[in-house]
Each structure stands twice: as C-alpha cells, then as structure tokens.
Amino acid sequence: MKIHIGPKTVIHPHPVLIIATYSKEGNANMMNAAWGGICCSDPPAVAVALREATLTYHNIIASEAFTVNIPSVDHVREADYAGIASGHEIDKFHVTGLTPVKSEVVNAPYIKEFPFALECKLLKSVKIGLHTQFIGEIIDVIADEDVLNEKGWPSIEKTRAILYGSFGSRAYYSVGENVGKAFSIGKELQG
C-alpha cells in the first residue's frame, strides 16, 4: 500500500563526497557531503549543498575552489570521521592521517589516498534555504592510474567506491553486482 510519509530528504543511494578546501590561512580541511552530484556537461560542473555552519562553506567563498574526492571502501572510517568532526575545532587531516596535496589547477587540496578527485573552481552559488549549493566547474580530474578503464574513465569496480543509504539506514554500503548494461538492457522492451 502507498502512504504519504512527509517531505523527507531521501534518495537511494546518496554518494559519499569528501569536499576538500583551504582556509584563508592555508589550512586544509575536508568534510563529508552526501548531497551533491554532477549538474552540467558543458561546462563540466558539479554541485554540492552545504550549510553556512560548516567551515567548508566559508573556505569555498574565500578560495573560490574545492575538490570533490571519492573514497573507496578502504577509507570508510576516515570518510565518516570527516562528517562527524568539525573543521572549526579540529585538524581532520591530522587525526585521520590522510594527506592533502595542493592541486596544480585550483586553489584547493585533494586527498592523496583516495582513487580520484574532481578539481573545481567556483562557478556559481545558489542559496536555497538552510543549504547553499556551490556549483563548481570541473577544471580537471586527478586519478590513480590503476583505477581507470581502457577509455581513461575511473571504473567503479576498480575504485571500489562506497555509497550512503540515507537516514533510512544510516549506513554505508559497497557496490554490489552488475545488474545490467546501461543504454542497452532497456532495448529489450522495444518492439
């Protein structure tokens, strides 16, 4: 039976995006954001939704740059920690032992231990309500060579990325089985 459950902020699945920035003083910070994704092909762009209470919000406004880092299952603890602790109070890179590396193309660090990162320059910010969306132009993507497929794209089977199940489970999951080829399996329904 279908029932109305109220205006809940839920999709399945959410990605696990670790946003890395520099403060005005040049200190690297990272946070865990489940609310974001690619939003344009030309210019290539990604959006992340942040509250003003976060240090990352202010770092992006000051530096006009950020990176979106994709963790693998090996770093689920570190990814979760980045969402628990506040950069206002603590150096999360120090606690986790992850390494911030200065991007060569934007004024933000990427996380060395993660399989790939989108290096973004702030294109636009859109205040929606409690959250503001920061839309970043993807200037380049830096990736571990060994997670790429034959066409040079990061392969999700090689990155071993994780996903977040929303408040409905409050848990992270690995990627399961391949259940169908995209732009292909649907053709079975064509007459």
Added chain:
Amino acid sequence: MKIHIGPKTVIHPHPVLIIATYSKEGNANMMNAAWGGICCSDPPAVAVALREATLTYHNIIASEAFTVNIPSVDHVREADYAGIASGHEIDKFHVTGLTPVKSEVVNAPYIKEFPFALECKLLKSVKIGLHTQFIGEIIDVIADEDVLNEKGWPSIEKTRAILYGSFGSRAYYSVGENVGKAFSIGKELQG
C-alpha cells in the same frame, strides 16, 4: 600514480532517478536522470539537471512540478528504457507497462510500481550551461508501506535500489554489503 584525465563528469556512484511529469496536454512522461540529488533540508528540496532537448525540461516549465521516482532492481530494464527513448517520440509508460498515478499534492504523476517517489513543486531553475538545474521543493514523499523502517524512512535494503556506475562502466549495480554505520564508525579514529 596520479594522473590528470581531463574534466570528466564523474562521481561514484550516481543514483538512478526517474523524473515523471505531465505535458501541457496532460500526457505522462518519464526520463532517467543520473545527475541529481537532495540539495536542501529547509525547505526540503531536490535538484535534477536536464538538457533543454528533453521533453521533461519543457514539461517542468509548463507544469511547475515533477516527481523523482526511485526504481528497484526489479525495474532496471524499465529505468534504462526511460533513458534511451525520447518522450518527444514515444509514450514510454505504454511501452514499459508502468503506471503513472496522478499525485494528490503536485501536478505530476508518480510511478506506481516503484518503491517511493518525491513529489515536487518547482522552486527555482538555474541555467548552468548545456544543462539547467530544476530545484524542486519536496512537498511530500509517497512510499510503499513495506519498504519503510521503524522510523518511517525508506530503507535502502528494502527498496533494493540500483545505482549507476557512470561512463566508466556504463552499467547498473545493486547495493552491496553494509560496510559501516554512519555517524559512528568514524568515531574509532577519535583519540
């Protein structure tokens, strides 16, 4: 070794969002959009990025409403078909046999066979470039009662949602194993 691979539009994973709308004439359409996600808690809101070439783009402008439907693994073929065929040319509900049901709260249909749908009223549209982001206020969420957890949220283990692996795999995947409790497993790193 880290290498630059160019400004690719990739995160891992992308969700599989089926956007359903009515045309000016009242015909139901659906499309597959991997580029979207929750973008605000107050007001509760979701963003989807669409090209002007799609029928859905024009339907949203005319009706100021849409639903975001989450398919389960049982409907991976139908979800893929919704991304292959064009609503300008074909009635995708007719071909797939899926059922559009008029929402009681917004001027858009939801898909009866899918576990849950966000019922949205257009709040804002943001032209980025080739894609425009439509930001919808989530007026309500309609869900199958049997996919809810004890707190009334859709559980990803019960919805059996799918994910899209990006152009790096061009494939859909099921959700894998639970690899850690969110807002919890990261505490192991605290001193």
